[in-house]
Amino acid sequence: MIQYNIALIGFGGVNRALAQMIAENNDRWNAELGLRLNIVAVTDLHLGSVISPNGIDARLLVETKFARGGFAQLSGGSAEADNEKVIKQAPADIVVEATFTNPVDGEPAISHCRWALETGKHVVTTNKGPVALAAPELKSLAARHGVKFEYEGAVMSGTPVIRMAQRTLAGAGLHGFEGILNGTSNFVLGRMEGGLGLEESIKEAQDLGYAEADPTADVEGHDVRLKVVILANELLGGKLTPQDVACNGISGLTAADIDAAAREGYRWKLIGSASVSGDGGIAARVAPQRLPLDHPLAAVGGAVNAISFKTDLLGAVTVTGPGAGRVETAYALLSDIIAIHQSRPSANKKEAA
């Protein structure tokens, strides 16, 4: 059995859900996968920070109602979120970055990842900023320090699309994709079809843990734009920045637009897409589209996401699954940790034997 010491950066919906999973599943992971997770540090803007080399009881972390600065009451705790000190000095093997996604410059999350990788710690993250805006730098930093930078949850939450496409569609001639890549806007469109207003629908998505800290990113398409950049660069060999992706969200759609589409046998969906063009460039965009009801993406409802990969050998391969949600996204972090566990040299030697 291997025990991984982890540091949680940001203690909002996703990292809390991971702590809850740890409290409930460590014994099962030990039996099935040969790993246990031990939380040795946490930092959060609201709660402060704590380093505890022997480990912090995950259940206590989740169940205690901490006030602002409340981590100061824990042994090794402080009322300040001292991210740099925690990331550099905590005895963690893996840093779990789940602070807010900054679609403009990716900070402070990019710095969090950099500090971790530079000090020889693996990084797993659901934060789209570092992946969309700094992946080449962070990957080369990881390689230089012999650690991993993993980010499966940055696209489609816990639904495995990045690793799946990289590994199991290798050789199939992937040349494009189109998909519903934002759970909040898909949920909101469904609610608006049912007669609810935009603002009330967004509020519901926030309560359910789907929306970004600033939900403008969801409804204006900026979140999908980051995801399109990530997928185009990871899977199509692109070097896109968000500025390369034309972007329109759903905030301009009115109840009348939605009703008119329904009467005519269509449904509005926010679609992110990219395809390799004849000259080897990549054309990418985010835009609301009216899909006929028999289109494979038209029936995808709620916070569910779906992506159709366009391949030479298989035609379209479509994957559907959760696109947002606290537990669903925490699962993506677990899947990244398992990927790190399974990529260690001794695991590979065993498999080869």
Ligand SMILES: NC(=O)C1=CN([C@@H]2O[C@H](COP(=O)(O)OP(=O)(O)OC[C@H]3O[C@@H](n4cnc5c(N)ncnc54)[C@H](OP(=O)(O)O)[C@@H]3O)[C@@H](O)[C@H]2O)C=CC1
């Ligand atoms: N929820 C989801 O369905 C999904 C989320 N993601 C991504 O995962 C990340 C986390 O999401 P989620 O947990 O839902 O978001 P939350 O807003 O619930 O949690 C983020 C937490 O990070 C804290 N935080 C913000 N800035 C800092 C900082 N500089 N240092 C320390 N803590 C900080 C926030 O504190 P405070 O509240 O005081 O600002 C908050 O507690 C985001 O980047 C999001 O885009 C990805 C896929 C799905």
Ligand SMILES: N[C@@H](CCO)C(=O)O
């Ligand atoms: N706010 C995002 C979270 C997942 O990245 C969404 O609704 O899809």
